[in-house]
Amino acid sequence: MARFTYCVIGGGIVGLSTAHHLLDAEPDATVVVLEAAQSVAAHQTGHNSGVIHSGIYYEPGSLKARFCKAGERATKEFCTEHGIPFDECGKLIVATTAEELARMTALEDRAEVNGIACRRVGGDELTEMEPNVVGLGALHLPKTGIVDYTLVSKTLADLVRRAGGTVLTGQRVVAIAEDARGVSVSTRTTTVTCDRLVVCGGLQADRLAEMAGVPVDVQIIPFRGEYFRLPSERAGFVRRLIYPVPDPDLPFLGVHLSPTIGGAITVGPSAVLGLAREGYPKFSVNPRDVARMAAFPGLWRVARANLRLGVTEVGNSLFKRRYLRECRKYAPGLxxxxxxxHEAGIRAQAVRRNGALVHDFVVERTDRMIHVLNSPSPAATAALPIGRHLAGLATGGDHAAHQV
Structure with missing residues (x-):
């Protein structure tokens, strides 16, 4: 039974950032990362659109707003330092109706409060900037960028190993026990003990907390983010990220066009209730996941409150032309x-028993454990400052950890 100073469960970008910052804070510490999949960044990190967000959508003063702004800078600096390609391509939030045009004012105000570079452009300038995009106007965010977060994660894993840490894949955790001496973590093939445990479990965050005896009021509900991609002959169809103006009454941002660092352009995502937390092919079903959701009252409250949206999203998933209609509102040439x-992603949406969607980061602590129960978008963008924050909590440097 190996003994470590710190154990991190989760080899996504947040877990790897945490391990990296633990070793940076305490170079003599022993650190192990346990990842259930056969590679790092196998789930949410490796299935997102690769956007370096600016933070315009997030409530001023929230952890999301604070971490995203710091993360946008930190991600670019990290990529520059380690030779990881990224592109500060910019983003346009496009209004196609008078109602959306009016809603842009609130976004402008939020951008100003959050300290985000942003300017309004008219319909003619919008078309000059992006000839294949139409709208009554748009907000231009020049600092938004794109990157390959899988490559960022692999670089973090390499840094952890070089600093003397251990990254173990194929290690699904089956038991966690805390006592006065430390924490014992068992996988299907091994057991490790540690002085402090940090759990960045993503899609399995609630189960891991329950396994450790931590009372939780949330359950992870998986939402499939289904994407398409444009054919190679459409390369350059847009040069910037193109997003619709979000509806404040809906929980998701809507279908957008996203150039990727590899040169492709993705279209999406939709937001369909998933029937398997780790099932990426369409129509994937995990009976254990379905049974758990069906027994959770929060799911049914969310379903009742968002029935119209749910029907729309299912229709968009089943019928390509309905999906296309959403895209053609601002890109009529498609x-x-x-x-x-294109491969789907799965979003781990934390939901409370009363049906409230949890929109900000949620962290629960015991004497020797830290559990990240909700790590929503923009977690990839914000992963470096989040990891520094979690490392600060684990090492006892709470004051330093809160300085972002």
Whole structure:
């Protein structure tokens, strides 16, 4: 039974950032990362659109707003230092109706409060900037960028190993026990003990907390983010990220066009209730996941409150032309033949028993454990400052950890 100073469960970008910052804070510490999948960044980190967010959507003063702004800078600095390609391509939030145009004012105000570079452009300038995009106007965020977060995660894993840490994949955790001497973590093949445990479990965060005896009021509900991609002959169709103006009454941002650092352009995501937390092919079903959701009252309250949205999203998932209609509101030149299959992502949405969606980061602590129960978008963008924050909590440097 190996003994470590710190154990981190979760080899996504947040867990790896935490391990990296633990070793940076305490170079003599022993650190192990346990990841259930056969590679790091196998789930949410490796299935997102690769956006370096600016933070315009987030409530001023929230952890999301604070971490995102710091993370946008930190991600670019990290990529520059380690030779990871990124592109500060910018983003346009496009209004296609008078109602959306009016809603842009609130976003402008939020950008100003959050200290985000942003300017309004008219319909003519919008078309000059992006000839294949139409709208009554848009907000231009020049600092928004794109990157490959899987590559960022692999670089973090390499840094952890070089600093003397251990990263173990294929190690799904089956038991966690805390006592006065430390924490014991068992996988299907091994057991480790540690002085402090940090759990960045993503899609399994609630189960891991329950396994450790931590009372939780939330359950992770998986939402499939289904994407298409444009064919290679449509390369350059847009040069910037193109987003619709979000509806404040809906929990998701809507379908957008996203250039990727590899040169492709993705279209999406939708937001369909998933029937498997780690099932990426369409129509994936995990009976254990379904049974757990069905027994959770919060899911049914969310379903009742968002029935119209749910029906719309399912329709968009089943019928490509309905999905296309959403895209053509701001990109009328797209056709059904332009929407090619692309791998889906799964968003871990924390929901409380009363049906409230949890929008900000949630961290629960015991004497020797830290559990990240909700790590929503923009977690990838914000991973470096989040990891520093969690490392500060684990090492006892609470004051330093809160300085972002």
């Amino acid at each position: 056709t059904a033949g332009d929407l090619l299959p």
